[in-house]
Structure formats: structure tokens, C-alpha cells
Amino acid sequence: xxxxxxxxxxxxxxxxxxxxxxxxxxxxxxxxxxxxxxxxxxxxxxxxxxxxxxxxxxxxxxxxxxxxxxxxxxxxxxxxxxxxxxxxxxxxxxxxxxxxxxxxxxxxxxxxxxxxxxxxxxxxxxxxxxxxxxxxxxxxxxxxxxxxxxxxxxxxxxxxxxxxxxxxxxxxxxxxxxxxxxxxxxxxxxxxxxxxxxxxxxxxxxxxxxxxxxxxxxxxxxxxxxxxxxxxxxxxxxxxxxxxxxxxxxxxxxxxxxxxxxxxxx
Amino acid sequence: xxxxxxxxxxxxxxxxxxxxxxxxxxxxxxxxxxxxxxxxxxxxxxxxxxxxxxxxxxxxxxxxxxxxxxxxxxxxxxxxxxxxxxxxxxxxxxxxxxxxxxxxxxxxxxxxxxxxxxxxxxxxxxxxxxxxxxxxxxxxxxxxxxxxxxxxxxxxxxxxxxxxxxxxxxxxxxxxxxxxxxxxxxxxxxxxxxxxxxxxxxxxxxxxxxxxxxxxxxxxxxxxxxxxxxxxxxxxxxxxxxxxxxxxxxxxxxxxxxxxxxxxxxxxxxxxxxxxxxxxxxxxxxxxxx
Numbered sequence: 001x002x003x004x005x006x007x008x009x010x011x012x013x014x015x016x017x018x019x020x021x022x023x024x025x026x027x028x029x030x031x032x033x034x035x036x037x038x039x040x041x042x043x044x045x046x047x048x049x050x051x052x053x054x055x056x057x058x059x060x061x062x063x064x065x066x067x068x069x070x071x072x073x074x075x076x077x078x079x080x081x082x083x084x085x086x087x088x089x090x091x092x093x094x095x096x097x098x099x100x101x102x103x104x105x106x107x108x109x110x111x112x113x114x115x116x117x118x119x120x121x122x123x124x125x126x127x128x129x130x131x132x133x134x135x136x137x138x139x140x141x142x143x144x145x146x147x148x149x150x151x152x153x154x155x156x157x158x159x160x161x162x163x164x165x166x167x168x169x170x171x172x173x174x175x176x177x178x179x180x181x182x183x184x185x186x187x188x189x190x191x192x193x194x195x196x197x198x199x200x201x202x203x204x205x206x207x208x209x210x211x212x213x214x215x216x217x218x219x220x221x222x223x224x225x226x227x228x229x230x231x232x233x234x235x236x237x238x239x240x241x242x243x244x245x246x247x248x249x250x251x252x253x254x255x256x257x258x259x260x261x262x263x264x265x266x
Numbered sequence: 267x268x269x270x271x272x273x274x275x276x277x278x279x280x281x282x283x284x285x286x287x288x289x290x291x292x293x294x295x296x297x298x299x300x301x302x303x304x305x306x307x308x309x310x311x312x313x314x315x316x317x318x319x320x321x322x323x324x325x326x327x328x329x330x331x332x333x334x335x336x337x338x339x340x341x342x343x344x345x346x347x348x349x350x351x352x353x354x355x356x357x358x359x360x361x362x363x364x365x366x367x368x369x370x371x372x373x374x375x376x377x378x379x380x381x382x383x384x385x386x387x388x389x390x391x392x393x394x395x396x397x398x399x400x401x402x403x404x405x406x407x408x409x410x411x412x413x414x415x416x417x418x419x420x421x422x423x424x425x426x427x428x429x430x431x432x433x434x435x436x437x438x439x440x441x442x443x444x445x446x447x448x449x450x451x452x453x454x455x456x457x458x459x460x461x462x463x464x465x466x467x468x469x470x471x472x473x474x475x476x477x478x479x480x481x482x483x484x485x486x487x488x489x490x491x492x493x494x495x496x497x498x499x500x501x502x503x504x505x506x507x508x509x510x511x512x513x514x515x516x517x518x519x520x521x522x523x524x525x526x527x528x529x530x531x532x533x534x535x536x537x538x539x540x541x542x543x544x545x546x547x548x549x550x551x552x553x554x555x556x
Binding site: 057058059076077078079081082083085087089091093102103106107137157 | 451453454456457459460461462463467471472475476478550551
């Protein structure tokens with residue numbers, strides 16, 4: 001018998017109710033994710049991707065159904081499910097170092113000494129190549145750098161699972177490619193479980209082991225799950241002509257634009 | 267591929283010599299020019315205003331003293347702010363310090379209570395629904411309207427004046443704090459939730475720094491109002507203080523003294539404002555707009 005997956009999403013439904021109007025966003029989401037897997041969630045905007053991520057993070061409660069991480073039910077946010085937010089969410093009054101250190105201090109106050117916490121913070125900043133800017137404030141660094149610090153802060157919590165909410169959506173194409181390489185490198189080094197929301201097909205295929213494709217809302221659900229059987233480490237340039245890559249890319253595009261084309265809200 | 271040395275380059279390389287280090291005199295001159303561009307315009311306008319004032323008030327029928335007259339009558343007040351020549355005959359510096367002391371106590375209390383209650387109102391929807399309408403009505407009451415009530419309650423001039431400062435300064439602090447707390451971005455709350463910050467950590471690490479720019483705006487408006495109110499309150503309560511000095515000078519027809527006192531009040535108000543603004547820059551580490 002196959003053992004239970006690391007992260008189990010079981011019959012998750014979400015309905016937002018405000019006054020008399022209720023909005024059925026997610027319907028019957030069932031999926032299991034293994035330890036060390038990199039999974040992308042892709043879908044048109046408004047299909048409830050972010051809501052699903054927030055439910056996994058514990059920031060939004062599910063209307064029914066539940067999420068199990070490592071056999072424990074998720075019902076509140078916590079550092080074992082660190083989130084990299086779309087707009088970085090760094091605290092502007094703290095330096096890069098202090099932003100990461102705040103998370104480190106909170107999570108490891110009891111288990112690490114002051115010096116160990118400093119080393120841990122610097123190590124995570126090194127991992128995202130941001131140690132050189134540790135004394136700068138978020139307003140003084142570029143968008144890509146902010147997102148790197150956001151990733152460092154999330155990694156510093158040593159989460160069981162890393163949730164990335166459209167982490168590169170606000171970045172230009174070159175910076176984005178650079179950060180994707182960084183994320184692949186981190187995933188290869190730390191071998192941690194990552195779930196990423198994206199609406200970039202290339203990004204999804206390049207980074208993921210599996211791609212979860214969502215149908216359009218209302219009552220969006222998982223339409224299809226695509227395995228990307230590409231060996232790692234993956235090289236951006238070599239993949240351009242790789243048939244598996246091209247096939248996977250085609251499959252996602254067909255799903256998004258043929259079978260589940262975005263319908264303008266009538 | 268052709269050998270690089272045999273082909274003619276597509277373009278000639280132009281070497282640019284770095285500019286020689288500028289000499290000290292030029293640096294000094296540019297500094298002088300930039301200082302002058304800041305200092306000269308206000309000095310010019312001031313001279314112009316004094317000149318116009320002098321011309322307008324030097325005629326035989328003038329009701330107000332001209333600047334030259336003010337200087338002749340009250341140069342002792344301008345030149346020596348800290349003389350003591352009797353219990354009621356003291357320099358303007360001492361009077362200003364007495365007034366500032368009252369402002370410090372009243373404003374300090376207003377800041378403490380305003381930030382505390384503002385945080386409560388910003389955090390709790392029920393506190394806001396209950397208190398906000400009352401605050402919105404009370405804050406429109408003019409400072410001096412509170413004076414008779416506080417005189418009746420405290421039966422002494424000094425605490426009454428302090429209370430008037432308190433009740434005048436508290437509203438902008440309270441309302442700005444509550445708006446600042448309510449405007450904490452959801453992102454920061456999410457970060458706090460993921461990190462599982464407790465209430466106290468959330469207050470010190472997210473709430474206060476995030477609302478600090480709003481709070482300091484409130485404090486700046488508050489200190490300005492407090493300084494406005496103290497002068498008016500002292501005119502009525504008497505005793506030592508810059509406000510009473512003006513009233514006293516009016517009663518003894520020393521118009522020149524009043525004009526000197528006005529300049530003092532304006533200058534101190536300006537300094538107070540800059541002081542709070544400077545404090546804001548230090549505390550918010552430059553993230554607050556100035």
C-alpha cells in the first residue's frame with residue numbers, strides 16, 4: 001500500500017459569503033503532494049489559485065474539506081508553511097538582514113543561540129545571493145532583489161513546505177529567468193517541497209515535477225495534472241529543443257486556451 | 267574566421283581622460299553658492315516685508331508701531347531673553363519656558379492617551395463604532411470652550427491650562443493613530459500570521475512601526491494646536507507665561523512688546539514642529555514622508 005502523501009488536500013471547497021451574495025470559488029479539490037516535490041498551480045486569473053494557496057497556508061479557512069501536512073491538520077498559519085508573497089511583503093522599516101532575522105528570531109528563539117541565529121540568517125541571505133545588501137532597506141533594492149529576500153525569509157523558517165504565490169509576476173523577463181534559476185538551485189540543494197502559483201506556462205514546465213491545471217471559476221477545480229518527466233538539473237537553453245519539454249508546454253497551452261479558454265465575465 | 271589583428275576595427279576606440287580632481291576653491295565656491303541660494307531668498311523677503319511695514323507705519327496717523335519703533339521700545343526684550351528684574355518683570359525666555367513646560371505636560375499626556383486609545387479604536391471595530399461618533403463631535407469643540415469647565419473642575423489656573431492643551435492636542439493624535447492602525451497592509455498581517463507573532467510582538471514589531479508615519483503626522487498637528495491653545499488659555503488664566511505677557515502688554519498699551527512676543531511665539535511654534543518632524547525621521551528611519 002502506498003503511504004499517505006506529505007501534503008494531502010482532501011475535498012477542499014471554498015465559498016465566500018458577503019451578506020446575501022455567496023461566491024463558490026473552489027469545488028472539490030483533491031490532490032496529494034510528495035515530500036521534495038515541486039508542484040505548480042496554473043490557471044486563468046480569478047480561478048481561485050491564490051485562494052487555494054491561502055488555504056494551504058492557513059491564512060484562509062476552507063468552507064469544507066481539509067488539508068493535512070505530515071499527518072497534521074492545517075487550520076492556522078504557521079512557519080512550517082512559509083509563504084513567499086507576490087509583492088514581497090518585506091517590512092520597509094527594517095533592513096534586509098533584519099527582515100530575515102525577525103523570522104529567524106521568532107522560529108528559533110528557543111533552539112538556537114544568538115550567534116547561531118546570526119549565522120543562520122547570513123547563510124540564507126548567501127543562498128539567495130543577497131548577503132552583500134544586508135544593510136540596505138527594501139526601498140533601496142530592486143524588485144528582483146526584494147523577492148530574493150522574501151525567499152530567504154521564507155527559507156529561514158525552515159518550512160516543511162514552501163508556498164510561492166506568483167513570486168515572479170511583477171518582475172521583468174530577464175530578472176524572472178534569473179530568479180527561476182535560483183529557485184531551481186535552491187530546490188536542488190535543499191530538496192524541499194514547493195508549491196508555486198503561476199500563470200506563466202514556460203515557468204511552470206521548467207520548474208515543476210507536476211503541474212496542476214485549474215478550470216475556470218466559478219466553482220473552479222483541478223482539471224488535469226501533468227507530469228513533467230524531465231531530468232534534473234534542467235538547463236533553460238537545452239530544453240528549448242527537447243521534445244518532452246515541447247510536449248508538456250503544448251499540453252498546458254492546449255488545456256488553457258482550447259478546453260478551458262478564459263471566458264470574459266458576461 | 268579572419269584573424270582579428272589583420273582586420274580593421276569597425277570603429278576606433280576613443281579613450282576618455284577622467285576629469286582632473288576639482289580643486290578646493292571650486293568646491294568651496296559651489297558650497298557657498300548652494301548655501302546662499304537657501305539663505306538669500308528668505309532674507310530678501312524679510313527685508314522687503316520690514317521695509318513695507320516701516321513705510322506703512324511711520325506716518326503720523328499710524329496705529330501700530332513701525333519696526334524701528336519696536337526696536338527702540340523693546341530692544342531689551344529682544345537682546346536679553348533671560349533677565350530677572352522682579353517677580354513679574356522677567357525676560358521673554360523665562361515666560362516661554364513656563365509656557366513650554368505646560369505644553370510639555372499636556373502634550374505628553376495627550377500623546378500617551380491618544381496613541382493608546384487610537385490603537386484601540388483602530389484595532390477594534392466595536393470600539394470604533396462606540397467611540398468614533400463621540401470623538402468626531404468632541405474634536406470640533408474650540409480649545410477655549412473647555413476652559414471654564416476645567417477651571418470649575420480643577421479650581422486652579424495651571425492644571426486648567428494643561429487640561430486645555432491636553433484636550434486640544436489629543437484629537438489629531440488619536441484619529442491619526444487609529445487611521446494608521448486601520449491602514450496596516452494585509453500583507454504585513456499575513457507575515458505576522460505566518461510567523462505566529464503574539465499580540466505584544468505584533469504591537470511592537472508591526473503595528474507601531476507601520477502606523478508611525480500616521481502617528482507622527484498626528485503629533486505634529488497636535489503640537490501645533492497645543493501651542494496655539496496655550497497662548498489663548500494663558501491670556502485668560504493669567505500668571506507667568508507668554509500668553510499672559512501679551513495680555514498684560516495690551517492692558518498697559520505696550521504694542522511693541524506684543525510684536526516681539528508674537529515673533530517669539532511664531533519662532534517657538536516653528537521649532538516645535540521641526541522637532542517632532544526630526545524625531546519622526548529618526549524613529550521611522552526615513553520611511554515617513556516629511
